[in-house]
Amino acid sequence: MTAPGHILIVDDDAPFVRIYREIFENEGLIVIVAHSSTEAIRTLETRGPQLDVVLLDQKLQGPGGPDSGLDLIEQVVRFAPFAKAIVVTGYATPNAIERAFELGVYDYLVKNGAFEALLRAKVRNAVEVTSAQRQIALKEAEVVAELRATWMQVRSERDRNRKGKLLEELVKLLFRATPGFGRVTTRLDNGTEEIDVKVDNRSDDPTWKNEGAYLLGECKNWSSKCGANEVRSFRGKLTTKYSRVRTGFLFAPGGFTKEAREELRSHKEGQILIVLVDADDLERWITADDRLVILRELHERAVFDLKR
Incomplete structure (x- = not known):
């Protein structure tokens, strides 16, 4: 077991990845990045037990692509027993939100308004939860x-x-x-x-x-x-x-x-x-x-x- 503080970022958008890395490294977290579903699954298989949060971009193949990030939620549940999956997107729809929670997502966040402050708070809360769960075990x-x-x-x-x-x-x-x-x-x-x-x-x-x-x-x-x-x-x-x-x-x-x-x-x-x-x-x-x-x-x- 490792001390809580590991976050996997799954996003194909390099500018957003840079923003995430800066936010969470300043929070003292260890940041791991996957740019595709294939990379994400490989990381989950090898490092899943270490992870506390998995940040999933809903559309990993651009705005016109499928909601491939949602397809990874089940893999997070399977390979990362303590991790909390948080979906982030600029393209929220009622169907996507409903599907995400049916698959077991911990939270869902839209990229607008006070996005950065909300993201930081939600990740902090998720790490607190995983930390408590680890210690109970x-x-x-x-x-x-x-x-x-x-x-x-x-x-x-x-x-x-x-x-x-x-x-x-x-x-x-x-x-x-x-x-x-x-x-x-x-x-x-x-x-x-x-x-x-x-x-x-x-x-x-x-x-x-x-x-x-x-x-x-x-x-x-x-x-x-x-x-x-x-x-x-x-x-x-x-x-x-x-x-x-x-x-x-x-x-x-x-x-x-x-x-x-x-x-x-x-x-x-x-x-x-x-x-x-x-x-x-x-x-x-x-x-x-x-x-x-x-x-x-x-x-x-x-x-x-x-x-x-």
């Missing part, structure tokens, strides 16, 4: 293996966008593998700000029961240390949520500066708690037999300003 030993594999990718990846996406994916996996925090969303965008990680707090554990309806996470997968400015920025996000969010986790495998820790200490009288999580903390959380214990320890360390 895992046994505990497989969860640990997946966490370790993703952690290795977090540390070794060089692409800036992919580095951030992988850290978000690791954090999502960790919370989902911790009792009481199974519902996790990444890259929540309200038009004003983007939240890296939102965790629904459904824990009955006394430590977390009164910590607010949601926990937020901010991910900084940098080679350098995270500083005071990042702490202040994250606190700003936590303080503008109608008092429904009181606790946030700032994840920085590269560590934190002395100034970042001093910034935290200067606001100890407030209701907002920021938990700093570095590479050593992530390692302990990943390998722990009881991940809730590690989460409690991180909380206690933040509340009482304890050293390791």
Whole structure:
């Protein structure tokens, strides 16, 4: 199993392929391209289990051609068990829409209006769904293996966008593998700000029961240390949520500066708690037999300003 973030684009229109590639690589996704039905089937046969989204152009042979993209939906269902097929077209018809959903398409999008924003949102949602489905299918030993594999990718990846996406994916996996925090969303965008990680707090554990309806996470997968400015920025996000969010986790495998820790200490009288999580903390959380214990320890360390 691979970390979610693989999208297959099936389109014969080179300019649109370039647009798609730019959009999704900026989102941190791995982009695979097929320019024809034959290429698409070959890719599905060889890489289907890796795929999270398959973007299908309805007309692969030009505007006057058949709806050959729709013919691939059954192949997606057959060879890519987790992938969500999304049809994109500039030539929507009632019959084509009805046929697409009968064949099992996840979504259908027309190339007009706010197309790019809608496409980005729909693909994000589809990746969230496939990620959850993958984790449900895992046994505990497989969860640990997946966490370790993703952690290795977090540390070794060089692409800036992919580095951030992988850290978000690791954090999502960790919370989902911790009792009481199974519902996790990444890259929540309200038009004003983007939240890296939102965790629904459904824990009955006394430590977390009164910590607010949601926990937020901010991910900084940098080679350098995270500083005071990042702490202040994250606190700003936590303080503008109608008092429904009181606790946030700032994840920085590269560590934190002395100034970042001093910034935290200067606001100890407030209701907002920021938990700093570095590479050593992530390692302990990943390998722990009881991940809730590690989460409690991180909380206690933040509340009482304890050293390791």
